[in-house]
Amino acid sequence: MRDESYPAPTNVRGAEYPRVHPDGRVTFRLYAPEAQRVQVQPGGADNGLGPSPYEMTRDAEGFWSVTIPPAVPGFHYYWLVVDGVRVNDPGSETFFGYGQQTSGIEVPEPPEVAAYYQPQDVPHGEVRARWYWAKTTGAWRRAHVYTPPDYDANPSARYPVLYLQHGAGEDERGWVTQGRMNWILDNLIAAGKAVPMIVVMDCGYTIPIATAPGGRPDMETYLRMQQAFADLLLQDVIPMVDRTYRTIADREHRAIAGLSMGAGQALYTGLTHLETFAHIGSFSGGMRQEFDPNTSYNGVFRDPAAFNARVRLFWIGTGTAEPRAYEAARTIRQAMDAIGVRYVYFESPGTAHEWLTWRRCLHDFAQRVFA
């Protein structure tokens, strides 16, 4: 039988492994002649590579390998475990996740399905690293700023701004590297399906906290983080962006969205600051506390008619294969339905708490925001 496997697109240059087979199986390999035990560990409980560690087997020369059953397409974090130590696969690029640099693999979808997040022969925007001093944190920070195609060519044009946040354990690099947000926007803008916009991605971690792999901050820390991020965004990031880029600096042209932890930050910052944002998106996220229409989010839902009149887009998305987020989305929807608040709901079929869900979320959200 001919071997039609190929190096994963997330491999570093020249690396032959991991390899993806046409049916979605993946072969991992590591040279470790002195090791006693080597495993592949998919990241997270509902990872598209499967839930459990896979034992690798050693050949006579000291190469350990395993071929795993067909994976769900998309981007999956994983690591290798060598004699009990979690390590990265030298064949893969690393991606900031789980609070550290972590291996990841892209298991491709069919090209026609994947086209929306692949580079196409269309005008391309830029992703700009922008350093700034944040007075709320007392430190230099880096934001990543997507500017749409022709931003430089049209020096008098002004643009709406989407603030777009990563998830827990990740950072400002996630949406471009894992999420391919720039290609999603390039393609939508070229097709006339999204308004040309600036997208600002910053790091959601604003106070010193330990982010041990898999560790979740307690509720008190979580709420402090959420407030500190809102302070950073409102007092540092937005003024810097409006000063630095050709934005349309009003609430109608300002959106906030995020995934998972970032969804919580988008809901909190957005819903408590409707004077600043008219568009809010929650990707695989939820409300961390019991919903009370009179008190939640500073009482913004007390007058649903006023909310509906004021908010241009309230967007909730989730994958169908991520039980926690799916339930969280249902909770939000039921709460909103009960009081008559308008929202858009989106489901990504078959995807879990992973980046393919969020690429699809952004693909839908970006067509509706500022429209």
Add this chain to the structure above:
Amino acid sequence: MRDESYPAPTNVRGAEYPRVHPDGRVTFRLYAPEAQRVQVQPGGADNGLGPSPYEMTRDAEGFWSVTIPPAVPGFHYYWLVVDGVRVNDPGSETFFGYGQQTSGIEVPEPPEVAAYYQPQDVPHGEVRARWYWAKTTGAWRRAHVYTPPDYDANPSARYPVLYLQHGAGEDERGWVTQGRMNWILDNLIAAGKAVPMIVVMDCGYTIPIATAPGGRPDMETYLRMQQAFADLLLQDVIPMVDRTYRTIADREHRAIAGLSMGAGQALYTGLTHLETFAHIGSFSGGMRQEFDPNTSYNGVFRDPAAFNARVRLFWIGTGTAEPRAYEAARTIRQAMDAIGVRYVYFESPGTAHEWLTWRRCLHDFAQRVFA
């Protein structure tokens, strides 16, 4: 005795190890209760952490650690070796080097010495990720483009361009992440010591080659790579840059420089294309073949007077603690002295084939280029 050690600035957020002591000693630590042997391996023969692997010792709880003697300041690649397997330190960011993502540690210099490559309260440029289709390689590629402060604020200003290359095993991310080129330029431009310029960084790997750790391509492959890079730069990158950015698109305002492998590329591409470049810089690099004033670099040195009249800056730099590159620089200087070609020579005292040498090289080179 009070412990005045602190987490290295290259650590991921929240990571307590590796830690740097005020005298430059470094303590590494890894939790690996099941491992039999764990070592710290500095990258390369003349690494500022020292030349040899350091054995770590295990405590009762399964933490392995070692404190190494005072290190040379600067950025040092390293990895851990767990039961014979080379792995990254989960506490450190990873940096693309040795053809894969590799741990790195910044051992700080005194603040007053390090100021030129630290973010200061001055106007900051941007580093822009720019995707483009390269017809010479038949693939989408990404360049990183530094635009100086006020690039957007002065939409009619035009700028000279420096093409700046990384070394073997690295990629287009190196000069910003390891080299801090953006802060070096920001600070020089703010002080009026460098001309505001655009800096373009692309990946020097243009043909498929295996880049096994430590592996060097043979001479034939090296020369094919060098030619393919020249083709890419001349036929794809420069036209794209001149089309996309507000450049001054003539040879007087175009420079090429690089480090190590990139120095070879800069010398080859620059010296054989004086119609395109008037400024050439070689950082820790050399000529890979015997120098012949009549034939080397297509005979550009046949007429030294014409060379001196045509080339605005021919710049050679090296660290004093990197014997190979130091010798290579001496060879170039002797060859140039013998025929009366004018050049600038720069030495970085005490630094090896590492990024602190190249930060210092850029700091000097940038003050002379386009001046």
